[in-house]
Amino acid sequence: MSHVAGIAVVGAGVIGRTHVDTLMRMPSLRLAAIVDPTPEAHALAQTRGVPALPDVEALAGSGLAQAAIVATPNETHLPIAAFLLERGLPVLLEKPVAESLSSALQLADVARRTGVPLLIGHHRRHNPIIRAAHRAIRDGAIGDLVMATVTSSLAKPDSYFAAAWRRTAGAGGPLLINLVHEIDLLRHFFGEILSVQATTSHAHRGFEVEDTAAVCATFAGGGLATLCISDAAVGPWAWDLSAGENLGRFPAHPVSAHLYAGSRGGLSLPDLTLWSSPGLPDWTVELVSDRVPMGKGDPYERQLAHFAELIRDGGTPLVDVRDATANLIVLDAIGRAARTGARVDVDLSPLHEATATGRSEARMHE
Template sequence: MDRNVRLAIAGFGLVGRRHGDAIATTSGVDLVAVIEPGEAGQKAAADQGLPCFNNIEEFFARSHADGMILATPNSLHVPQAMTCIDYGCPVLVEKPIATTSDDARVLVQHANKKTVPLLVGHHRRHNPLIERAKKTIETGDLGQIRAVQATCWFYKPDHYFETAEWRKKNGAGPIAVNLVHDIDLIRYLCGEIRTVRAVASPSARGFENEDVASALLELENGAIGTVSVSDGIVAPWSWELTSREYPIYPPTSESSYLIGGSRGSLSIPDLRLWHYPGRDPDWWSPLSATALTRDATDPLVNQIKNFADVIAHGAQPLVAGEEGLKSLQVIEAIQYSAENDETVALKSDQVSVELAS
């Protein structure tokens, strides 16, 4: 492609505008249109001099783009992405890819059949610190991965729920809304998840959903994972508060992930590698901590660059549709396990349920 990649954004709320800001700082990529039925989003598009359309169908009838970013409500992801694919337009769908894994599977299969690129916005994989952690694990510095621990604790204020009633409903708790990011990174860094055993407690504020949950994960490589999530705990241990990825969250100096191996352990996002340099592991010997270096680029910009490379040069997506499907399957398994007090076994093409022993 001997010209700039032309992108459109559907959904010009806070997330859509962050994508717009990322496009604006990415060379070789232009934002050419917005699809937004809401007044605030339409005004934001007008303020930036961007043409705005009421819906996806109107856009494709009157205009075109090389790629579409969907930053719309979750329930619209599948029908809108299907429309883009039918028009042969590569699409980047915000997480989660769909509201159910069944719908996500249909979408992935449709994209594969039409050979149209489908990407999912698990943008944390595009963070340089995750790239550094991935390389450290792959080069064997940790040895065999034996355990991973993820903590996702924070306190969402009451007005967060008052401004959007759906946030109080079943299925809108921190398992679905927040934990999907952490599950995706566990899969990316440590391997696929084979079984899930989870518990959850009802919202202390009286909402329909949970406000705290934990899960025990058995990975296919034999490692064990533990995750804990809550949007009602005052704490510094979450990706949002530790990664310094998004300036609206005041940063802390803590970590939210611990990955343990037979030769070393790694904390993330501070990237401290704990090991016994030059000797065999021995708990009577002093451990050494090394702070790993990494680049400091914006993961949203990196995600746009990857999307543009997929469109213009046929590059491989860092997060293809299949990856979004697999992470969503794990989230569904956690929800099912917590609701039914059962162990859930995951397979590559489906989620099956096994009774807890």
């Protein structure tokens, strides 16, 4: 890969630091600057030997970077990413694409109008485990999805919530921060979600936002899934705590967090165990298990390598703003289902209308 002039990291908090470290490990890429007004970010820039800038306005005027990774709080995604795209800088924007469907649709308009690459940081899609699972499912290893169970028990320490955005409704909470990853994977594997039912609770932490949610999803293909997520529950049954994606930050417990059962077989993740019936499916016959083969590679490095290709050659992002906005439409439906107690249809038409007309304001839920 040819040399990429320089990538700025905007927002040097938890995940911004992961991006900084990943960039420093990749010889074909160069950390150009850190953009974040805090003293901690300034100190980090000093240790990495790069300029520290207070905001994206200073970055745009500096000419230091050819592209940017945006890892700031969710509610800042639209103004920061739109500002950079308008100035021709390709952006890798952390998930969720925005804090609301309305903001996501506005950003989709900016991306469409400017034509500047915008990759959304659903980094798991770059994980060799996910690549292998997707291939196996696509090739019919489990047949049609019948049922799936996804668990995400993430007991976050109290210090995590010192950043106010993480406990503010409409900005943080485990639906926007964590469940969006699970929705993205389920859609990636099994296609669009037709409708959702949901219950949320904030009984454990008492914040404005939920700490726990239980969701039932119906897929267009007919399968059903349940998702149970909490940022207050102790247990290893979560992708983050079992996949070994970010070993400096999280342990990798030897458990499954996703269970998919289909008409022909079953698959668990992140362990990639495939269960199949030796003959026709029969619950009295012992199943055989095998491990789906996978490649190697760090998902954050692979994501950045893909971003570098987009900067250099253009092309279609692996996760584009439309795809990430569809995740937000599902989250929006989950939020309404939890508030009303009703089953809510997932209406993807705002996405189609935004693409067709360039006027996303036409159909906003909030």
